[in-house]
Amino acid sequence: MKRPTMKDVAQAAGVSLMTVSRVVSHNPGVSPDTVAKVEQAVRKLGYQRNVNARNLRQKRLGTATIGLVVDDLANPFYALMARSIEDEAHRRGCVVLVGSTNDEPRREREVIAAFTARQVDGLVLVPTIGSHGFLRTAMASGTHVVCVDRPAEDLDVDTVTVDNRDGARHAVAHLLGHGHSRIAYLGDRYEIWTQRERYAGYLDALSARGLSADPALVRHGLRSHLETRLALAELRALPDPPTALFSSNDLITLGALDAMDGPDDPDGSRTAGQPLPMAIVGFDDLPLAKQLDPPLTVVSQDPVAVGSTAANLLFSRIAGDRSAPRKVVLLTRLVERRSGERPGHRTDHRPGPPTAPR
Known part of the structure; x- marks a missing residue:
């Protein structure tokens, strides 16, 4: 069965192709009655917007999707950061695919491979330990990468961290x-x-x-x-x-x-x-x-600011920014509430030099 087109919707609603385009793109300037007619035709025909075709017309050649790879989405910091990135993506008509690594390099590679196979336009990545030189292949194919929370080893890309x-x-x-x-x-x-x-x-x-x-x-x-x-x-x-x-x-x-x-x-x-x-x-x-x-x-630290900064850097790269990689460091602040203000006893205890971590 032939997939209905925007032209079919225009004919069914008795309006111009431009009017249908404005309605499905949620652009202002169309009367409520006309919007209702177009939406009724869309439902009747089962029309679905072809995002890839739209991107091609706009010469974006993308999929309108980005990937977010974090350590653990159950962590409140990453959850808030992810929501911030999703909000930035939504404003641009993009969808965010999210995966967790549990800080395991093998799992990280699997998640990234799954996202790049879906031809995401870019990745916001909380890197695990170890080299990330393997990402250069995806980057050479057009996938943009921004690291967040931590820098990636062996990879010179935009990075957003805190002090x-x-x-x-x-x-x-x-x-x-x-x-x-x-x-x-x-x-x-x-x-x-x-x-x-x-x-x-x-x-x-x-x-x-x-x-x-x-x-x-x-x-x-x-x-x-x-x-x-x-x-x-x-x-x-x-x-x-x-x-x-x-x-x-x-x-x-x-x-x-x-x-x-x-x-x-x-x-x-x-x-x-x-x-x-x-x-x-x-x-x-x-x-x-x-x-x-x-x-x-x-x-x-502000996970919303961290996420929005990383997302804006990524979308800037997707839009064509080819300037040198940026290293953004955001500040933290100490919030005194009482648990850290319990008084202690001053001593002259000096146990010796630092040792290697356990």
Whole structure:
């Protein structure tokens, strides 16, 4: 059966081809009665707009789709970032395909291969660890790439990040300023660029106070609530436990809060709702941070600004911008709410030089 065309719709509605085009493109200037006639003809004929044909007429030669590849869409930061990118795409009549990698290079390649096979016009990519030179083939075929949250190894493309190191430094300096010197660090995999930057900021803040990191207070590689709970239990069982905690991302923060929202000792001497056993500052804000008891002090980065900046760079490239790759670094801010302001006890504890991550 022949697929109905815009010309068929115009004949059925008794209007010009230009009028049909304006109605299906949602352009203003068409009377409500005429819009109703055209829409009735569209429904009756089963007409569907041919986006690829429209792109060809506009010499875009694209598919009006882009791909977004993130670590974990369940992460609140990436969810908000994805929505921001989707909003930018929607304004341009584009669709966003989304895939998660769980920070696994093999899975990342599979998702990217699936997207490029669908001839997406571009990719917004949160890179996993390892070389990304393999993307040059897709780029040579016309797929534009913008990296977000982290730079990609072996690939010179537009990149949007935040100042992770400075944000972490401010967080730990804040805890030091409230009298804490035994400050624990809970982090994701050290191989991830953002985690290395945040750990460096942790060390910077300690060093500025003449302190060295105590390896007993540092935990890397935490990828689940269970791992975070176990790490926190180990820290609290130390002969000289930490009085404060810096958490390197929102999922680890949630795991730490969950672990602290219960009995402090095996005999159940602390119950849910009592004050947290240590001060805590987390990197990344949380939707319910203000409603926690106490409200959560965080290093806040703006996922909406990160996403919209990356999307605008990508659409600029798709539109023909061939200037040198840009490196955009957005600022963070420390949001003081109370969980990081619990006073500690100043000590002269100096446990020795930093060691390699665990």
